[in-house]
Every structure is written in C-alpha cells, then in structure tokens.
Amino acid sequence: MALYSEVFPPDFGLSKGALPVRVIPRRSGRPTMPGRFPTKKGTLDSLRGETNLEMDGFGHFEVNPRCRLMAAQPHRLHFEEHVPGRGTKIRTYVPDLAIRMDDGRVAVVDFKLAKYAMLPKWKARADVLTRCYADRGAVFSTVTSDVLRIEPRASNVRVMLQRRPWHMDAEAEAAVDAAIAILGLPATVAAIAAKAALSQPHPHTDRAFSRIVEMAILGLVTLELDKRLGPGTVVGSAPARAPLP
Template sequence: MISKANAARLRKMFSENHEPAMVVGKKRYHPTLPVPFPTTKAPKGLIRARLPLMADGLTHLDTDPRVVAISPYPLAAHYWATGDPEKPEKREHVPHVAIEMRDQTVVFIDYIPLTRQKLEPWIARRTRDLKAHFREQFERDYIVLDERHLWVEPRFSNVKLMWQHKSRVGEPPSLITARAAVRAARLPATIDQIWRNAGSPRLGFRWEGEASAIELRQANPIFTAVMQLAMRGELRLDLGQPLSMSSVVRRIEHDDNGFRPF
C-alpha cells in the first residue's frame, strides 16, 4: 500500500506549482547538449531535455493522446543500490520524466543511449534497483528507453511530422473550419478523399495592401487538421506506414489507455 506521503508526491508532480528536482543548465554549462522542448503537457510549457535522445522521447509523448501530462525531473528517488548484496547503499536518482495517462496511470522514464548502456553495465543493475524502488514505494513502473524504442521507422518520422502540425497560438482561423470538416467526414477515408470532399481547401497569406493572396502549396489545412485530431485522440492513423495524403483516417472505436514503450 502506497503511503500518504508518497501519494501526495505523485499528485504534486503534475501540479502547476511543481518544481523539478533537478535543473538542467544551458548548453555552454552542460556537456550533454540540452534541448529546449515546448509542450502544453508540462506545467511550465517547456522542458529542458538533458540530451537529444530525451527530446526524441518527448516528441513521442507529446503526440501520444494517451499521455495527458508530463512532469520533468519529477522527484529525487532515494533507493537501495544492490551492487554489493552484503552492503547495499542508499543512493539518489532523478528520473528524466514521469508521465500521467488518461486512466491516471503514472510511469517514470529515463532515456539512456544504447552505447552508454553497453559501456556502463552498472546501469542495468541500477535499472533493476529503481524498478523495485518505484514499485515498492509508489506502486508505479519505471522504464529505460533508448534508440531501439524511439527510432523505429516509419513511426519516428511520423510522430515528428505530426508534432510539426501541433495546434499553436496564432494558427490561422481556417484550421477551425478544417477540423470541423474532418469531424464531419464519413470515415474510414483517406486524407486526400476528405480534402477533396471538403472542396480542396488551401492555405495562403496576403501582404497588407495586396489584393490577392499567395497560396502556400506545401500547406494543406485538412492534413494539418487530421494530424491535430489524431494527437487529441479523436482519430486513428496507422503509424506503421509513412503518413501522406493517402493515409487512411479512422475513428477511435475503443479507448486504449495502456502505455507501451513503442
């Protein structure tokens, strides 16, 4: 049974007033190339990823509709290190993130490059110790992810593409109309079919004082709307195939809450 104190720590991790248990410095003060990652799923709207691999992991989390909240460097875990079974030592570790799912499941995650895991075999022992710690103290899971989980293609290219189409402040009002058209479409259908049935809309811009608009041929509001609605969990796309105008869009038929490491 989780203690009241640890239950309170879990709740606080995802609150607005949560302060990360570790501060990652800017690039010139830090050897592992920190990457600023904007996300509305974190309380402060920005996560400073300790390394590029972590930023890749955050891209997966930010586009996954099952993940509703991300807590960067959520807490300092004081666990028993069992390198010497005769003399276990108390050590401290701050996971890279904790995530909360739609069903309130919480998972702690570290992102560690595979080469480092091979060069430093003690990481596997620490992983076992941390798994035991988070299960015993918090009744929650702890996992380590690396390139084998994050860089699987075409999924990785797909989630990066989806992330580029995220809703942002100042996006054109025409995207509201595009999302309404996608929601009203008869599915399953390809993105191209939805686009044509909606009248083949395009995005464009007009300079102040100009009479006509300039069409942005590389920007398709229906494609963007589909990406956004998929990230919201309203639609399903097959991320096992490269995303394109030929991708088939389906409605969500059941609620899939289970978190899997890709």
C-alpha cells in the same frame, strides 16, 4: 536488492507549477546543448532537457494521447541498495521524466542511448528502480534512442500514427481511389488531385494530396522521392502491399 525507498515530493512532482528538483546548467561537459521543449502537457509551460535525446523523448510523449501531464527532473527517489561485499548504500536518483497517464497511473522514464541501456551496470540499476517505483504504484521504463529515432522515416510516421488519432476522410479516400482507377498509375499528384476534384475547406491544404501520402504510408502506392515532394511527384503502383508492423 532495494531495502528501502522514498519519493520526494510524494506526488512524483506531477502537480501544476511544480519545479524541477535538479537544475540543468546552461552548459555541460556533454557534446550536446541543453534546451527547452515547449509543451501543452507539462507542469510548466516548457520542459528543460539536458540532451537532444531527452527533448526527442519529450516530443515522443507530447503527441501520445494517453499522456495527460508530464514533468522533467520531477522528483528525487532515495533508496537503500545492497552492494555485494560492501553492505548497503543510500542512493539518490532523479528521472528524466514523470508522466501521468489518462487512467491515472504514473510512469517514470529514463532516456538512454541504446548502447548504454545494454550495459550490465544500468540493467542492474534499472531492475532496482523498477521495484522501487512498483512499491509506490508507478511504472519505470528505459526509453532508448533506437525507439525514439527509428529509420527510415516511414517507420517514424507509423510510430507517430500509433500515438495520435488517424484523421479519416472517407470522401477523399473514395475520390482518390476513383481517380487512380480512371488515370491508372504512374500518374502525378497534380493529375490525381485534378481528377478527384475535392473541395478544400482550408487554404494551403489539399485533401487529395493528404490521401495519397496516407496511401504511401500504408504501402498502397509508391512516391518518387528523388525530387522535392509536390504536385509533380509521380505516384506509382506498389509492388506488394506490406502489412503494417
């Protein structure tokens, strides 16, 4: 049980220009290279990550519209922990990330490989950290690799769409649906786009193509992916519409 805890700095390190409290070396003994993650939501212009998993995690929250501000290695939590048979020990913990949400709440995150997050030692430590941060009105969470690296990729896209607004193009939706009704399936992306005859407000974009990909994500059609995705890709009928998870 945590008997005492203190956070320094008291604002959890979530102020513009705040520096990390722990410096990550250029090289470490881990089989992964540290790196920097450019961000528009950071207390600095980039976040320093010790592992690829951490930088994947930074991206996970960068696209989350509820995240307003984030900082890596942002503060130190000092806490007194009771150790059975050994009395109490003063521990120091530096989280991977702190986040200020759009409702003003603070979330503190540790990124862990799923296999390590399941270890009893970490579960016990996470329970202590959860109580310590709750005492200060913050939420502590372990975000694991199986959340950040969902496969297949269609599942990744679904997770991404939960964190950013879906761009609705009602005209493209109606035009592509009508084109498919006329042509029938299977048909190529190029044939459907030609029949839809949509205007393109920006170069290098195709509203019909975007709608077809959205339909594939939703399980309304299938895409032939044994070749590079493009105008010649064959669009097929979905065997059954699966509900989104």
